[in-house]
Amino acid sequence: MHDSVEVTSAVEQAHRAEWGLVLASVARLLGGDLGTAEECTQEAFEAALRTWGTRGIPARPGAWLTTTARNRALDRVRRETALRARYPDLVREEVEPSGYPGDEEEDAIASVDDRLRLVFTCCHPALAPEARIALTLRLVCGLTTGEIARSFLVPEPTMAARITRSKKKITTAGIPYRVPGGEDLPERLDGVLTVIHLVFTAGHTTEGPSLVRVDLVERALDLARVLAVLMPDEPEALGLLALLELTDARRAARADEHGHLVVLEHQDRDRWDRAAIARGEALLARAFRIGRAERPPGRFLLQAAIAGAHDEAASWAGTDWTGIVMLYDRLLAVWPSPVVEVNRAVAVAFADGPEHGLALLDACTEEPSLRSWHYLPAARADLLRRLGRDADAALAYRSALALVSDGAERAYLRGRLREVDPSG
Amino acid sequence: MSTRYMFLIYSDEAAMADATPEQWTEMLHAHQAWSGSVEAAGAKIVSGEALAPSTTSTTIRKGGGSPVVTDGPFAETKEALGGYYVLDCADLDQALGFAHTLPAFTVEVRPVIPTG
Numbered sequence: 001m002h003d004s005v006e007v008t009s010a011v012e013q014a015h016r017a018e019w020g021l022v023l024a025s026v027a028r029l030l031g032g033d034l035g036t037a038e039e040c041t042q043e044a045f046e047a048a049l050r051t052w053g054t055r056g057i058p059a060r061p062g063a064w065l066t067t068t069a070r071n072r073a074l075d076r077v078r079r080e081t082a083l084r085a086r087y088p089d090l091v092r093e094e095v096e097p098s099g100y101p102g103d104e105e106e107d108a109i110a111s112v113d114d115r116l117r118l119v120f121t122c123c124h125p126a127l128a129p130e131a132r133i134a135l136t137l138r139l140v141c142g143l144t145t146g147e148i149a150r151s152f153l154v155p156e157p158t159m160a161a162r163i164t165r166s167k168k169k170i171t172t173a174g175i176p177y178r179v180p181g182g183e184d185l186p187e188r189l190d191g192v193l194t195v196i197h198l199v200f201t202a203g204h205t206t207e208g209p210s211l212v213r214v215d216l217v218e219r220a221l222d223l224a225r226v227l228a229v230l231m232p233d234e235p236e237a238l239g240l241l242a243l244l245e246l247t248d249a250r251r252a253a254r255a256d257e258h259g260h261l262v263v264l265e266h267q268d269r270d271r272w273d274r275a276a277i278a279r280g281e282a283l284l285a286r287a288f289r290i291g292r293a294e295r296p297p298g299r300f301l302l303q304a305a306i307a308g309a310h311d312e313a314a315s316w317a318g319t320d321w322t323g324i325v326m327l328y329d330r331l332l333a334v335w336p337s338p339v340v341e342v343n344r345a346v347a348v349a350f351a352d353g354p355e356h357g358l359a360l361l362d363a364c365t366e367e368p369s370l371r372s373w374h375y376l377p378a379a380r381a382d383l384l385r386r387l388g389r390d391a392d393a394a395l396a397y398r399s400a401l402a403l404v405s406d407g408a409e410r411a412y413l414r415g416r417l418r419e420v421d422p423s424g
Numbered sequence: 425m426s427t428r429y430m431f432l433i434y435s436d437e438a439a440m441a442d443a444t445p446e447q448w449t450e451m452l453h454a455h456q457a458w459s460g461s462v463e464a465a466g467a468k469i470v471s472g473e474a475l476a477p478s479t480t481s482t483t484i485r486k487g488g489g490s491p492v493v494t495d496g497p498f499a500e501t502k503e504a505l506g507g508y509y510v511l512d513c514a515d516l517d518q519a520l521g522f523a524h525t526l527p528a529f530t531v532e533v534r535p536v537i538p539t540g
Binding site (some may be wrong): 124126172173174175176180184 | 427429513514515516517519520535
């Protein structure tokens, strides 16, 4: 007998590390039937909770779970007429042993391709962006529908309906269960990386005491790590992981002991995670070595390089702003976007002087897509404050406050407003 | 195994009305070339038709009471349904590939429910 705490923790650990692998293996067996694969995976984890206590925790929990889930799938194919008709070959398939020490069934373990197929299918461009995120968190990461709903602040029935609808679309619309081929790969990979990046940024909120939803940040890091392992020759896959490592390295310094937002300039750099920075820098170096040979660095790699330039600096004043402006120039060339223009303008302000940055920001205010983004007036306010134009700064802080919802960012802007206008 | 899709082609009717006979011929040739490329890729065109302008359309709505007959299409939009194809494709990726090369501005790709 194993005590229940030990079993629960072993199952939880396996859930985090193995869920996507188990599901991918069953999905391969069933030719991409993700709904049934999901149910069988769920049942295997429930079985683990029941049996590991009496029969012991297997030496290779992933193998045990995979075998159990695949056996559930085979069992269903035999029992259910509809499935039997769809998979005639599987009816005769032997049920495999249960994955305790001595059992070897390497073949059942999800291969690299299985895991990639699962990720690429969940992030297919024919699915709505929010559906891609929800499906990835459910099927690849194993988050429950309730957890996903809470993370994205939607009611659980809404999220459940969204996930069901997406799985139905995959089947009915004939979204293929495969990794896209040659010429489609870069664009489709970008879609996958975007989903992972969105999960990560959803984890960086301005709400709550720590300003971070650790579960989402950790899941995004898990996914980015898996992808970097599965696609070691794709500079953008390495670039995304580098970006997440180099950004998350500053997690502990983002909020003070009262839960107030601390902007990069005022962060205690001793609290940055040096090991994460070293991992990010190593990835950057590797990705740039690969990238040079084939094509120019992509947007994730360049954003990672910018994050790295901040992480390397001993202080805000000692930051290589000229280098950062050059990186933004390259980023704009591969990914023209008004948001990047704004960030570049801020870098220019510190490289060449606030008046230069301000002129560029003023030009951005004409851009319709930026009209409801509080960061633009907030950045203008910051530069006006540095130029000693307090009245103009106060006006800009007020514009920013009008656009930002409650939370740490609002409290930060309020504090700044009081500095330039004590009556504010 | 293949999936059947309907390609619903939406177009700007005002622009279509202004097309010269030469442009119509060009369009016809473009569609013929596209059909050839679909067959060459191993997919099958089940059917396809071009529709007369939506100004010639009549809609009958049935619900409470007696059916109401109105002049015009069900939904009045700038881009109107102007034609369709029904294709048997390997999967959605193949279908979307054909939709990309189809000489039409907007194409909705919709799976057909298998019957019989």
